[in-house]
Amino acid sequence: VSGIPTFDVSLKDIQVLEGLDAVRKRPGMYIGSTSVDGLHHLVYEIVDNSIDEAMGGHCDKIEVILHIDGSASVRDNGRGIPVSIVPKEGRSAVEVVMTVLHAGGKFDDKAFAFSGGLHGVGASVVNALSEWCSVEVRRDDKVHKQSYQRGKPDSPLAIIGTTDEHGTFTTFKPDHEIFADTTFVFETLTRRLKELAFLNKGLHIVLTDERTDQVADLKFDGGLVSYCEFLAKGKTPLHDKPLYIFGQTLTDTNSILGQVEVVLQWTDAYNESIFSFVNNINTMEGGTHLTGLKAALTRVVNSFAESSGMLKTFKDGITGEDIREGLVGICSVRVKNPEFQGQTKTKLGNTEVRTWVETVVAEKLTDYFNENPAVVRRIIQKIIDAARARIAAKKARELTRRKGALDFAGLPGKLPETFATTTLR
Numbered sequence: 468v469s470g471i472p473t474f475d476v477s478l479k480d481i482q483v484l485e486g487l488d489a490v491r492k493r494p495g496m497y498i499g500s501t502s503v504d505g506l507h508h509l510v511y512e513i514v515d516n517s518i519d520e521a522m523g524g525h526c527d528k529i530e531v532i533l534h535i536d537g538s539a540s541v542r543d544n545g546r547g548i549p550v551s552i553v554p555k556e557g558r559s560a561v562e563v564v565m566t567v568l569h570a571g572g573k574f575d576d577k578a579f580a581f582s583g584g585l586h587g588v589g590a591s592v593v594n595a596l597s598e599w600c601s602v603e604v605r606r607d608d609k610v611h612k613q614s615y616q617r618g619k620p621d622s623p624l625a626i627i628g629t630t631d632e633h634g635t636f637t638t639f640k641p642d643h644e645i646f647a648d649t650t651f652v653f654e655t656l657t658r659r660l661k662e663l664a665f666l667n668k669g670l671h672i673v674l675t676d677e678r679t680d681q682v683a684d685l686k687f688d689g690g691l692v693s694y695c696e697f698l699a700k701g702k703t704p705l706h707d708k709p710l711y712i713f714g715q716t717l718t719d720t721n722s723i724l725g726q727v728e729v730v731l732q733w734t735d736a737y738n739e740s741i742f743s744f745v746n747n748i749n750t751m752e753g754g755t756h757l758t759g760l761k762a763a764l765t766r767v768v769n770s771f772a773e774s775s776g777m778l779k780t781f782k783d784g785i786t787g788e789d790i791r792e793g794l795v796g797i798c799s800v801r802v803k804n805p806e807f808q809g810q811t812k813t814k815l816g817n818t819e820v821r822t823w824v825e826t827v828v829a830e831k832l833t834d835y836f837n838e839n840p841a842v843v844r845r846i847i848q849k850i851i852d853a854a855r856a857r858i859a860a861k862k863a864r865e866l867t868r869r870k871g872a873l874d875f876a877g878l879p880g881k882l883p884e885t886f887a888t889t890t891l892r
C-alpha cells in the first residue's frame with residue numbers, strides 16, 4: 468500500500484509466536500470451549516481490545532451489532548489498529564494483529580493496557596475461528612480494510628476511502644465447522660456488556676440486534692456506584708449513598724502499576740453479596756483482592772465497634788461474617804500481571820495485592836467512619852443483631868442435637884430392641 472511509513476516505534480516489540488492452524492486444531496485451548504460459551508467469547512475477545520483502548524482514554528464508545536446473516540461487528544472510536552508495515556514482517560500491523568497468535572498485546576506503551584480476556588489471546592483467535600472476517604481501520608484520514616477466510620488474508624491491507632474519523636471496525640462470522648451452534652444470544656451478550664459498562668465508568672456500549680431490532684444502550688456515569696445501586700435494588704440501605712473507594716499506585720515514571728476501586732453498601736438484608744473483578748474479569752473464586760477487602764472490613768469495623776462502647780452489652784464477639792451480613796459490595800482491581808488460579812482460573816493469586824487492597828480500603832473506610840458517626844452506629848447495631856442471631860441459631864441447633872442424643876442414650880439397650888420392647892408392651 469502506498470504512502471504508508473515502513474517503521475513505527477510503537478510496533479518494535481511485536482513478536483512472532485505461532486500460526487493460527489493450532490487454534491483451529493484445538494479451539495478449546497484458546498476460547499475455553501466450542502459451546503455457546505465459546506461462541507460468545509469471540510465477541511468478548513474483540514470487545515476486550517476496544518476496552519483496552521477505552522481504558523487508555525482513546526475511545527469512549529463501543530458498538531456491537533448482531534447481523535441477520537449470523538455475523539457480528541464490533542466498532543470503536545479509538546485510534547485504530549496501526550496500519551504501518553512491520554519491518555521484520557513485511558506486512559501491515561493490522562495483518563500481524565489479525566493473523567499472528569498473541570500479537571495483539573505485544574506493542575504500544577501498555578501504560579493502561581490491563582488486558583482483559585480470560586484467555587487473553589486476541590483478535591487472531593477470533594479470525595482463525597471465523598468462516599470470514601474483515602477489519603476496517605479509520606486513521607490518518609483514510610479507511611483501511613482487509614478481509615480473511617478462516618484466518619487467511621484475501622489480500623494485503625488496502626485503502627478503500629477517505630475519512631475524518633478514527634477507530635476500528637471488525638466483523639466476523641463464526642465458523643460452523645468449529646461451533647455446533649453459531650446463534651448469538653442477545654441476553655447473554657447484554658449481561659456481560661452491561662457488566663463492562665458498569666466497570667468502565669462513562670464508557671458508552673451499544674448492542675444492536677438486527678435480527679430482532681432489540682437494542683441495549685449501556686452507559687453508567689456512576690460506574691461501580693451505579694453497579695452497587697443496581698445490585699442493592701429492593702434492599703433497604705443503612706446509609707444514603709454507597710461508600711466509594713479508589714486507590715492507585717504509580718511507578719516512578721507515573722505509569723499505573725495498579726488500581727483498586729471498591730464500593731460498599733450495607734443493607735438490612737441477611738445475605739452477603741460481594742463481587743470481585745480483576746482487569747474486568749469476574750473473579751468468581753475470589754482471591755487476594757477480596758481477601759484484602761475482607762481483612763480491612765474486619766479490622767476497621769472491629770476497631771470502631773470496640774471504641775463505640777456498643778459491645779459493652781454484647782460480650783460474645785462479632786465475626787467477619789456478621790460484619791458482611793447484608794453488605795452489597797464490589798471490588799474491582801486492575802493489575803499488570805494478574806495470576807489466575809483455581810478450578811475455573813477465576814481466583815487472583817498475586818500475594819502483593821492482598822496487603823495493598825487492605826491498606827487502601829482500611830484507610831478510606833476509617834476516614835468515612837470518622838466522618839459519619841451516625842452511619843457507623845447503625846451499621847454496628849445491625850452487625851450486633853447479626854451476631855446475636857448467629858449465636859441464638861447455634862444454641863438452638865445444639866439444643867436440638869442434645870435432646871436427640873438424650874432420647875436414645877437415656878433408654879436402655881440397643882435401639883431396635885428398645886423399640887421392639889416398647890411395641891410389645
Ligand code: 0RA
Nearest residue numbers: 516517520545546547548549575635
Ligand atoms: C496499539 C497501538 C495503537 C492502537 C491499538 C493498539 C488499537 C488496537 C485495537 C483493537 C481494537 N481497537 C483498537 N484500537 C486501537 C495506536 C498507536 C498510535 O496510534 O500511536
